[in-house]
Amino acid sequence: xxxxxxxxxxxxxxxxxxxxxxxxxxxxxxxxxxxxxxxxxxxxxxxxxxxxxxxxxxxxxxxxxxxxxxxxxxxxxxxxxxxxxxxxxxxxxxxxxxxxxxxxxxxxxxxxxxxxxxxxxxxxxxxxxxxxxxxxxxxxxxxxxxxxxxxxxxxxxxxxxxxxxxxxxxxxxxxxxxxxxxxxxxxxxxxxxxxxxxxxxxxxxxxxxxxxxxxxxxxxxxxxxxxxxxxxxxxxxxxxxxxxxxxxxxxxxxxxxxx
Amino acid sequence: xxxxxxxxxxxxxxxxxxxxxxxxxxxxxxxxxxxxxxxxxxxxxxxxxxxxxxxxxxxxxxxxxxxxxxxxxxxxxxxxxxxxxxxxxxxxxxxxxxxxxxxxxxxxxxxxxxxxxxxxxxxxxxxxxxxxxxxxxxxxxxxxxxxxxxxxxxxxxxxxxxxxxxxxxxxxxxxxxxxxxxxxxxxxxxxxxxxxxxxxxxxxxxxxxxxxxxxxxxxxxxxxxxxxxxxxxxxxxxxxxxxxxxxxxxxxxxxxxxxxxxxxxxxxxxxxxxxxxxxxxxxx
Ligand SMILES: Nc1ncnc2c1ncn2[C@@H]1O[C@H](COP(=O)(O)OP(=O)(O)OP(=O)(O)O)[C@@H](O)[C@H]1O
Ligand SMILES: [Mg+2]
Numbered sequence: 001x002x003x004x005x006x007x008x009x010x011x012x013x014x015x016x017x018x019x020x021x022x023x024x025x026x027x028x029x030x031x032x033x034x035x036x037x038x039x040x041x042x043x044x045x046x047x048x049x050x051x052x053x054x055x056x057x058x059x060x061x062x063x064x065x066x067x068x069x070x071x072x073x074x075x076x077x078x079x080x081x082x083x084x085x086x087x088x089x090x091x092x093x094x095x096x097x098x099x100x101x102x103x104x105x106x107x108x109x110x111x112x113x114x115x116x117x118x119x120x121x122x123x124x125x126x127x128x129x130x131x132x133x134x135x136x137x138x139x140x141x142x143x144x145x146x147x148x149x150x151x152x153x154x155x156x157x158x159x160x161x162x163x164x165x166x167x168x169x170x171x172x173x174x175x176x177x178x179x180x181x182x183x184x185x186x187x188x189x190x191x192x193x194x195x196x197x198x199x200x201x202x203x204x205x206x207x208x209x210x211x212x213x214x215x216x217x218x219x220x221x222x223x224x225x226x227x228x229x230x231x232x233x234x235x236x237x238x239x240x241x242x243x244x245x246x247x248x249x250x251x252x253x254x255x256x257x258x259x
Numbered sequence: 260x261x262x263x264x265x266x267x268x269x270x271x272x273x274x275x276x277x278x279x280x281x282x283x284x285x286x287x288x289x290x291x292x293x294x295x296x297x298x299x300x301x302x303x304x305x306x307x308x309x310x311x312x313x314x315x316x317x318x319x320x321x322x323x324x325x326x327x328x329x330x331x332x333x334x335x336x337x338x339x340x341x342x343x344x345x346x347x348x349x350x351x352x353x354x355x356x357x358x359x360x361x362x363x364x365x366x367x368x369x370x371x372x373x374x375x376x377x378x379x380x381x382x383x384x385x386x387x388x389x390x391x392x393x394x395x396x397x398x399x400x401x402x403x404x405x406x407x408x409x410x411x412x413x414x415x416x417x418x419x420x421x422x423x424x425x426x427x428x429x430x431x432x433x434x435x436x437x438x439x440x441x442x443x444x445x446x447x448x449x450x451x452x453x454x455x456x457x458x459x460x461x462x463x464x465x466x467x468x469x470x471x472x473x474x475x476x477x478x479x480x481x482x483x484x485x486x487x488x489x490x491x492x493x494x495x496x497x498x499x500x501x502x503x504x505x506x507x508x509x510x511x512x513x514x515x516x517x518x519x520x521x522x523x524x525x526x527x528x529x530x531x532x533x534x535x536x537x538x539x540x541x542x543x
Contacts, residue, residue, distance in 0.1 A: 060433055065358070089435070091432060091433055093435070096433040106445075116434035119444055168430075
C-alpha cells in the first residue's frame with residue numbers, strides 16, 4: 001500500500017508496555033508510535049503475545065483475573081492507564097474486533113450492531129437503522145442479512161459472526177480500531193471485502209491489525225511489527241520489512257523458515 | 260471357564276440393574292403415593308364453591324377457601340417483591356466480585372440462611388415485624404417468605420451468571436459501555452429466562468411453607484387485601500381445618516392440599532419446561 005500520510009500526528013503510543021498473566025510475562029517492553037490514519041500489521045508466531053498486546057491497548061487485558069499491566073499507552077498524548085482517566089471513555093475511542101467472534105447471544109443481528117449506540121442514549125430508530133445499514137455494508141455482511149435483521153446474531157455462521165462483530169465495532173465510530181485476526185475465519189471473497197474496507201476506513205481511522213497472513217500484511221498495511229516471545233523484534237514500514245528486513249529473525253519468519 | 264466367566268458377568272450385570280430400578284422405585288414410590296392420595300382425597304372434595312366462596316360459620320356446611328387462595332398469591336408475590344431485587348443484586352455482586360472479602364462472607368451467610376429451619380424464620384419475622392407493628396400481618400408473612408426465597412434466588416442467579424462466557428462481557432466493555440450497563444442490558448437481559456426459572460422455583464418452594472406463616476400472616480376467615488392485617492393462606496388454612504374436629508372442614512383441608520399441590524407442581528413444570536424451551540432459542 002501507499003505510504004503517503006495525510007498528517008504525521010501520533011495518535012497512539014506505547015511506552016515500555018508490559019503485561020502479565022499471573023507470573024507469566026506475555027508482553028515485554030514494547031515501545032512504538034502509531035501515526036494517525038495508518039494501518040499497522042502485527043505479525044509473529046502463535047502464542048507470542050500479539051493478542052495480549054492488542055488487549056492492553058484498550059484496557060481489556062485487565063478484565064482477566066490475575067493479570068497485570070505496566071508502562072504507558074498514550075492516546076493523543078494522555079496515558080490511558082492514568083488513574084484519572086475514565087476507562088469507559090478510552091474504550092469508546094479505541095474499538096476492538098476480537099480474535100474469536102463474540103456476538104451477543106440474546107440480541108438480534110440489528111441489535112448487535114446498534115447496541116453500543118443505543119446504550120449510549122441514541123434511540124431514534126431511523127438513525128440506528130442508517131448506522132446499521134452502513135456498518136453492515138462496510139463489513140460486507142449487508143446482502144446476506146438484510147432480510148433477517150431480527151434473527152439472532154448467533155444464528156449466523158462463524159465468518160458471518162466475525163463480520164457482524166466488525167460492524168458492531170464500526171458503529172461506535174472509534175478513531176482507533178484494533179482488529180485481532182479479523183479475516184482468519186473468512187473466505188477469500190469476504191476477506192477481500194474486509195481488506196477493501198480497511199483501505200477505505202484508513203481515511204478516517206487508525207487501524208492496528210493482527211494477522212497470520214503475510215500477503216495480507218504486505219498488501220494492506222503501511223507499517224508492520226514483528227513479535228516473538230512477547231518482544232517486538234522489528235517495527236517499520238511494511239515495504240521495508242517485507243523486502244529488506246533488518247533482523248535475521250524477521251527475514252526467517254517472513255520467508256517461512258521460522259515459527 | 261470362559262463360559263462361566265461370561266455367565267458371572269451377566270448375573271452381576273442383571274443384579275445391578277435390578278438394584279438401580281429398585282432404588283428408583285423407592286425414591287419415586289412415596290412421591291406418587293402422596294400425589295395419588297392427595298389427588299383422590301382432594302379432587303373428590305373439590306367443587307366450584309371452594310374457589311369462589313368464603314368459609315361458612317362453624318357448623319354450616321359448604322363454603323370455600325377463596326380468601327386463602329388469593330391470600331397465598333398475595334403474600335407469595337409480596338415476598339418475591341422483596342426477595343427478587345435483593346437476591347438478584349446479591350447474585351450479580353457475587354459473580355462480579357468472586358474473590359472479594361464481602362463475597363466470601365455473603366456466600367457463607369447465604370449458605371447458612373438456607374439451612375435455617377423455617378419455623379425460626381417465622382419467629383424472626385414475628386420479632387422484626389409483628390412485634391413492632393403490634394399486629395399479625397400479611398407484610399410479616401411476606402417478609403418471612405422472602406427470607407426463605409432469598410438464599411435460593413441468590414444461589415441460582417450467581418450460578419446462572421457464571422454461565423455467561425467472559426468474552427461476552429469483554430465484547431460489551433470493549434464497546435465503551437460502563438460495567439453496570441453491560442451487566443444490566445447484556446448479561447442479565449440474556450439470562451432473563453434462566454433467572455425467571457430460578458425465581459419461580461424459589462417462589463414455589465416458599466408457597467408451600469406453613470410454619471413461617473403461622474405467627475406472621477396468622478390467617479383469618481374473610482377476604483382481606485390489607486398488608487397490615489392478618490391474611491389467610493392455603494397452608495395455614497389447611498393446617499387449621501385439618502386439625503379441626505369437623506368432617507366438612509377436614510374435607511376442605513384435602514381440597515386445599517390438592518389445590519396447593521397443583522399450584523406448586525404447575526409452577527415447577529412451567530419453570531422447567533416452558534422457560535427452558537425459550538432459553539434454548541435465546542440466551543446463553
Ligand atoms: N488467559 C490466559 N491465562 C494465562 N496465560 C495466557 C492467557 N491467554 C494467553 N496466555 C499466554 O500468553 C501468551 C500470549 O498469548 P496471546 O494470545 O497473546 O498470543 P497470540 O500471539 O495472540 O497467539 P495466536 O496467534 O495464536 O492468537 C501465550 O503464551 C499464552 O499461553
Ligand atoms: Mg491471538
